[in-house]
Amino acid sequence: MQLKPLARSLAAALSIVVIAGCSSTGGTQDGDSYGSQDGSTTGSSTSGTGTGSQYGSTSGSGAGQQADSRIPEVRTIYFDYDRDTIKSEYESVVMAHARYLRANPNARVVLHGHTDERGTREYNMALGERRAGAVERFLNIQGVSPSQMSVVSYGEERPAVNGQGESAYAQNRRVVFNY
Amino acid sequence: MQSLNKIWLFCVLLFVSSVASANLTIEITRGSDQALPIGVVPFAGSDGLPEDVAQIVQDDLERSGYFAPLARGDMFEQPSQSDDVQFGTWRSLDVRYLVVGTAEQTDGGFELQFELMDISGQRRMMGETVTVRGNDLRGAAHYISDQIFEEITDIRGAFSTKIAYVTAQGVGDDMQFGLYVADADGRRSEQVLTSDEPIMSPAWSPDGTKLAYVSFETERPAIYIQDVATGQRVKATSFEGINGAPAWSPDGRSIAMSLSKDGQPEIYIMDVANRSVERITNNNSIDTEPAWAPDGQSLLFTSDRSGGPQIYQYSMGGGEAQRMTYTGNYNARGRYSPDGEQIFLIHRSSRGYQVARQDLSGDRLVVLSESTRDESPSVAPNGTMVIFATQQGNSGVLSAVSADGRSSFRLPSAQGDVRDPAWSPFLN
Numbered sequence: 001m002q003l004k005p006l007a008r009s010l011a012a013a014l015s016i017v018v019i020a021g022c023s024s025t026g027g028t029q030d031g032d033s034y035g036s037q038d039g040s041t042t043g044s045s046t047s048g049t050g051t052g053s054q055y056g057s058t059s060g061s062g063a064g065q066q067a068d069s070r071i072p073e074v075r076t077i078y079f080d081y082d083r084d085t086i087k088s089e090y091e092s093v094v095m096a097h098a099r100y101l102r103a104n105p106n107a108r109v110v111l112h113g114h115t116d117e118r119g120t121r122e123y124n125m126a127l128g129e130r131r132a133g134a135v136e137r138f139l140n141i142q143g144v145s146p147s148q149m150s151v152v153s154y155g156e157e158r159p160a161v162n163g164q165g166e167s168a169y170a171q172n173r174r175v176v177f178n179y
Numbered sequence: 180m181q182s183l184n185k186i187w188l189f190c191v192l193l194f195v196s197s198v199a200s201a202n203l204t205i206e207i208t209r210g211s212d213q214a215l216p217i218g219v220v221p222f223a224g225s226d227g228l229p230e231d232v233a234q235i236v237q238d239d240l241e242r243s244g245y246f247a248p249l250a251r252g253d254m255f256e257q258p259s260q261s262d263d264v265q266f267g268t269w270r271s272l273d274v275r276y277l278v279v280g281t282a283e284q285t286d287g288g289f290e291l292q293f294e295l296m297d298i299s300g301q302r303r304m305m306g307e308t309v310t311v312r313g314n315d316l317r318g319a320a321h322y323i324s325d326q327i328f329e330e331i332t333d334i335r336g337a338f339s340t341k342i343a344y345v346t347a348q349g350v351g352d353d354m355q356f357g358l359y360v361a362d363a364d365g366r367r368s369e370q371v372l373t374s375d376e377p378i379m380s381p382a383w384s385p386d387g388t389k390l391a392y393v394s395f396e397t398e399r400p401a402i403y404i405q406d407v408a409t410g411q412r413v414k415a416t417s418f419e420g421i422n423g424a425p426a427w428s429p430d431g432r433s434i435a436m437s438l439s440k441d442g443q444p445e446i447y448i449m450d451v452a453n454r455s456v457e458r459i460t461n462n463n464s465i466d467t468e469p470a471w472a473p474d475g476q477s478l479l480f481t482s483d484r485s486g487g488p489q490i491y492q493y494s495m496g497g498g499e500a501q502r503m504t505y506t507g508n509y510n511a512r513g514r515y516s517p518d519g520e521q522i523f524l525i526h527r528s529s530r531g532y533q534v535a536r537q538d539l540s541g542d543r544l545v546v547l548s549e550s551t552r553d554e555s556p557s558v559a560p561n562g563t564m565v566i567f568a569t570q571q572g573n574s575g576v577l578s579a580v581s582a583d584g585r586s587s588f589r590l591p592s593a594q595g596d597v598r599d600p601a602w603s604p605f606l607n
Contacts, residue, residue, distance in 0.1 A: 120512040122380060153400075
């Protein structure tokens with residue numbers, strides 16, 4: 001189960017490094033909110049809230065030097081327009097996640113693929129999946145078991161920042177590692 | 180030839196409902212220079228009624244782009260029945276058609292009478308008494324608009340239809356999404372779903388009773404089918420990977436969709452009764468955004484098998500899908516016109532992403548919209564207008580353009596982004 005939005009953004013804001021309690025169930029399906037007769041969904045999955053405060057230590061170490069027992073701090077990599085190639089500057093980030101996942105066979109990661117807002121929504125879903133899939137293949141080549149990884153494309157539906165222009169678009173073309 | 184300086188610009192804001200809601204308002208952004216001048220006289224007896232029926236009719240006709248209504252302030256007189264119409268008076272105002280009528284409160288609702296006059300022909304074209312049960316004066320007004328529109332244009336009116344659309348607020352992990360259904364003029368919106376995970380791609384069943392859509396409420400995409408009236412719903416597909424772009428077949432028995440369970444996104448057709456899926460495309464590329472031809476015999480879809488996205492057509496008879504678009508390097512999300520002879524799509528031009536039209540028999544592409552960040556075109560069931568999502572400033576808004584590109588209007592929302600419109604089929 002993922003952290004809920006508030007907890008997720010708090011975690012990001014505080015630069016919290018480790019949220020170990022959430023790693024083991026990453027990628028499992030949450031069916032709680034399905035089936036309500038009135039068609040509304042409620043935020044029923046709130047179990048992630050507050051776990052961040054248990055692990056408040058921040059670390060200044062770079063991605064390359066992190067102990068493999070910790071989820072790497074950098075969890076977002078960015079892409080060029082209309083490309084799914086992992087840029088060389090982000091290879092060390094992906095390698096750090098590969099080391100962590102190899103060292104922790106019970107850890108699971110959901111790779112969230114995102115695009116900028118240009119173009120049609122469903123086509124962008126496909127492009128976001130391509131980006132996340134490229135990261136999944138890279139991790140696999142680095143020896144990460146496919147059973148530890150899954151891919152969810154959000155297309156252009158969850159921009160990291162609003163607004164037009166290349167600086168906003170560049171921040172939205174991304175793959176996020178979710179443990 | 181159409182002269183640019185003859186294009187009329189109107190800015191008409193409808194009364195915003197007094198209760199806070201997600202109603203959309205209308206701004207007419209481009210009026211056709213071929214619009215027919217019409218007068219819609221305020222209905223006698225309508226003072227104090229909850230709705231101004233003549234105003235709703237006038238706004239409907241103006242929004243269609245086919246009519247240029249006379250301002251009420253320019254009317255010298257306000258007759259309420261055909262016998263009282265002085266043709267010369269209206270001819271001097273250059274009015275070609277005139278609508279007159281009465282409204283009356285009854286025990287169980289209202290009774291409306293209207294008549295349509297041909298001013299240049301000096302004759303009564305039609306008239307009808309409309310009985311309104313309960314409070315549905317807006318519905319009755321849209322019905323009257325439908326009758327007038329069809330009598331004059333020979334095209335069935337689509338004013339009594341609905342639009343479904345998605346709203347979004349917030350950014351990143353902190354977002355709220357809503358699925359709404361509103362009248363075709365953006366009024367009387369009703370929320371059918373809310374979620375803190377994305378909602379996408381609503382699609383009407385051909386009988387107008389159900390919506391299929393994509394929801395991420397389980398933190399991954401799944402296609403749901405929901406009864407609009409009751410809110411009851413079922414999860415139709417939740418395969419691994421993308422479950423996207425649902426499109427009902429004209430007979431309502433199948434839903435075409437894009438699934439990536441076998442690797443790349445491919446087009447599948449699901450049997451609605453037993454939920455089995457049959458794969459239609461087989462290709463190492465993106466295949467998505469299916470749309471059914473009105474006769475159910477072919478599908479349009481978007482594929483990047485030639486490099487960038489282009490529109491392809493698959494025939495139910497089998498065989499290779501045919502590429503339909505060759506203008507430019509980005510053409511996506513094709514939709515057939517109701518007569519099956521044209522397709523509307525998103526085209527990337529030198530200016531940006533725009534709504535365009537192409538004849539199925541030819542390859543000439545015509546850009547219709549003036550906005551440049553357009554998405555999600557959806558065609559009115561009578562083929563006269565295309566509604567789509569675009570950007571106004573930093574907000575997502577709905578906009579519509581006539582199929583000939585001559586007229587357009589916008590439906591801004593008071594709050595948040597509005598996107599992914601789906602025009603309903605005829606509902607009566």
